[in-house]
Amino acid sequence: MADHVEALRAASRRDEARREDAAPGSYAVWRFCRQKPLGALGGLIVVVLVLMAALAPWIAHYAYDETLRGARMKPPSGQFWMGTDNLGRDMWSRVVYGARVSVTVGFGAVLIANMLGTTIGITSGYFGGKYDICVQRVVDAWQSFPFLVVILSIMAVLGPGLLNVVLALGVIGAANASRVIRGTTISVMENVYVESARAIGCGHLRIMVRHILPNVVGTIIVLATIGLGAFILAESALSFLGFGVPPPYPSWGAMLSGAGRSFFYQAPWMAIYPGLAISLTVFGFNMLGDAVRDVLDPRLRGAGGRLR
Amino acid sequence: MRKYVLRRLVVAIPSLLIASFIVFSLPRLLPGDVVQLMLEERAYGKDLEDLRAKLGLDRPIYIQYGEWLGRVVRGHLGESLWTKRPVIEELTRRLPVSLKLGFLALAFSISIALPIGILAAIRQDTLADYIARSLAILGLSIPGFWLATLAVVVPAIWWGWSPPIQFTEFSTDPWAHVLQFLLPAFILGIASSAAIMRLTRAALLEVLRQDYVRTAWAKGARERSVILKHALKNALIPVITVLGIQIAQILGGTVIFELIFGLPGMGRFLFDAINQRDYPVIQGINLLIVSVVVLMNLLVDACYAVLDPRIRY
Secondary structure, three states, X not given: OHHHHHHHHHHHHHHHHHHHHOOOHXXXXXXXXXXXXXXXXXXXXXHHHHHHHHXXXXXXXXXXXXXXXXXXXXXOOOOOOOOEOXXXXXXXXXXXXXXXXXXXXXXXHXXXXXHHHHHHHHHHHHHOHHHHHHHHHHHHHHHOOOHXXXXXXXXXXXXXXXXXXXXXXXXXXXXXXXXXXXXHHHHHHOOHHHHHHHHOOOOHHHHHHHHHHHHHHHHHXXXXXXXXXXXXXXXXXXXXXXXXXXXXXXXXXXXXXXXXXXXXXXXXXXXXXXXXXXXXXXXXXXXXXXXXXXXXXXXXXXXXXXXX | OHHHHHHHXXXXXXXXHHHHHHHHHHHHHOOOOHHHHHHHXXXXXXXXXXXXXXXXOOOOHHHHHHHHHHHHHOOOOOEOOOOOOEHHHHHHHHHHHHHHHHHHHHHHHHHHHHHHHHHXXXXXXXXXXXXXXXXXXXXXXXXXXXXXXXXXXXXHHHHOOOOOOOOOXXXXXXXXXXXXXXXXXXXXXXXXXXXXXXXXXXXXXXXXXXXXXXXXXXXXXXXXXXXXXXXXHHXXXXXXXXXXXXXXXXXXXXXXXXHXXXXXXXXXXXXXXXXXXXXXXXXXXXXXXXXXXXXXXXXXXXXXXXXXXXXXX
């Protein structure tokens, strides 16, 4: 018992020391940029993307569905930065508005996946036993589907639409997230403070929320940053197949599919810019995710990057 | 070893059963059921209830599931609601196309990923390493369907040539048959090669810091021998795990690539079936895919024992 008390005291002293060490916000960001320049580049891309989505009406030159008379398939120029499509719509405006879809889907799906995954993962790791076995068998079954196959089936059930894409991707991502969080929970449970919390009579809920959750937050943040890119990529594939956000609202994936495809030969810019936007965005999130993982939780190296 | 594989098979059964129920019930939740769709298309002139009864869709879902499972175990996957042809017949015709595409993609991805991953690890923090890592993240970021689209469009604009999008049977022209798989398989393989490369590098770096590797260096083994004989074999264990995951990803990816390159495989079959709400076809394909993935994971586990003598079951 005395050992435990001593260990607890030492741990709390260490925590205090660490808290004093912790840099204030702006300095921490500066240090991150110096240590992880590629991660910082990724962060910059992400910031630009979010700004683009938020300020779309001011950045875009035209409305996303505005058909400009006599401007069918015009090549990129000073007036139309990325050219126009087969219906005479400005590609730059459509790409800018498309950022909204990507940002919404990315953050929305990550939110759902991580909330569901955290709940399932922590309870499964904490309670163990039969509950854990049952939950893990369902997760197994869920994970044995290739993601595109499940999501096509789910989207066919839900029908196309922004909210449905977010829901479907979130539910699929939850299985993966719950696996990782369950693992972290089990290793956190080994700690003395969980045992002492139980000893002083804390309820299950209190132990899970107050003692385990704060210690898996690092893992959750890493999963979220890596997941964002994967979800945006998945949304584009889904829209490409016609199960994503319905037209005329521009989604980068959808801009690469459908009736426009036959015009790519005469107007290659229609094919180039939306794909470039997807690649750059996902590249940014992946770079940032990698760097955040290295800083917060190096054990997760090699995880994630893409939904399967 | 045999005991372990048997035990794993038994554990896989509940997962497969749950998966089969998901497979069975998902397509039934599709809005606008097939009966309405068929009547609208005037494929059948009779009234709704009649057709529903004929297709067996009027009974409770658990009875349908029980009957379906019973038939599946005996190897009957039912017949397509539209073409009336047995699903199993259609699948055996289309499976080889997807398998060829999948295995070729996997072969491409491994043969790109392993050498680059090894190089990046043994030359850590050099220019080669940075280039390899950046390329890998790029490979994870570029959507395959975009690359595939560019691969069709760009040569057509520059050289007036585009890869074949008409399917050629092996019997008509064996050479053209093989050729048409190369490009889609290569692009499909890029994404998974990036994932495998990253993991190979990370795993090898970890193993290279182990004592036995230092011992190997100390006793004067050549670099080639240290890396390939001592280190790589142990580094490959996590890589094999990811390979199992990559197989699932590649199988899913075939949907998009078969559509773009006009290959009549399973992925395209699934896409059409979902659009037509052809339950037996959707179920048959999903069940097949899930079984392949579960089987692959089992194979992956069995591979561990071969690679690492310390793992004994």
